[in-house]
Amino acid sequence: MKVYEKAPAKINLMLDVIRKREDGFHEVEMIMTMVDLADRLEMEEVPRDTIIISSQAGYIPLDEKNLAFQAARLIKDRYDVRKGVYIHLDKKVPVAAGLAGGSSDAAAALRGLNRLWGLGISEEELCTLGAELGSDVPFCVTGGTAVARGRGEKLERISNPPQCWVVLAKPPINVSTADVYGKLRAAELKTHPSTSAMVSAIERGSFTDICDNLGNVLESVTLQLYPEVLQLKEIMQRLGADGVLMSGSGPTVFGLVNKEAKVSRIYNGLRGFCKEVYVVRMLT
Ligand SMILES: C[C@](O)(CO)[C@H](O)COP(=O)(O)OP(=O)(O)OC[C@H]1O[C@@H](n2ccc(N)nc2=O)[C@H](O)[C@@H]1O
């Protein structure tokens, strides 16, 4: 038997950091949603008790460093599954982009192996397992749109934003999430985006208010380290995107656009500056 799972990319419509915690992580308040750019996982049982990962993408680890491998090992250990699995990752989400590609693969592996092995694990328990693999994994298990608190694992489901176009542009640089959080001086932040204003804008389905309330405090670090990300934001704004923000710790910048007529102009304009540009829809 084979099972298939999609692993969509996430964007942060809002990301605030409340404080640095004693365990080294940061207490956050974020609003995340999914877009329809996704990896695809194929999972099949193999006769030996082993985990094999393959992918067409030459630039990700295929050993125990792969987050889908870690998800498979975790579920096998925790539920004492003495069976093997072959996981093929069809990568479409750019890597180390701020789009949670690896986290979403891990979440999809948890969901898929739960089905493949008929384990009957609840979604809540899959989220708890996912939190051991990374802060973004619990959200990637549930998908939808949520406010995430704690280090990202405490989720409160909210309604999906109104449908719109999302233009993603990833400059050719690698950004380390740990490095960005490490350089953030949370106590010195002068302004914070408003969670309640963004939740209210989403619940009311107001595209304009969503665009007006976009905010990500990690931009203060990444934009300083990589001026090309700031430049990309400015270009996207100039080309007419209605709301523009960096996702996660970057470097991907996304633009929200509500009129289809504007999308191709923005896409073509960006392609002059950036090789990796995607036009996608919100997953609603
Ligand atoms: C930037 C975001 O992607 C936004 O959604 C997340 O906050 C980060 O999620 P992630 O990549 O799943 O992060 P993890 O793999 O758990 O952590 C990577 C590193 O980021 C830092 N980190 C992460 C999450 C958090 N709330 N505080 C942190 O300080 C820690 O140094 C950690 O070692």
Ligand SMILES: Nc1ncnc2c1ncn2[C@@H]1O[C@H](COP(=O)(O)OP(=O)(O)OP(=O)(O)O)[C@@H](O)[C@H]1O
């Ligand atoms: N299945 C996977 N897909 C992509 N990257 C993976 C995977 N497994 C492990 N990695 C490693 O994880 C690192 C981060 O990749 P990922 O694409 O998850 O970053 P990201 O989009 O910045 O995530 P986040 O938004 O959660 O911070 C890369 O260095 C990559 O080598």
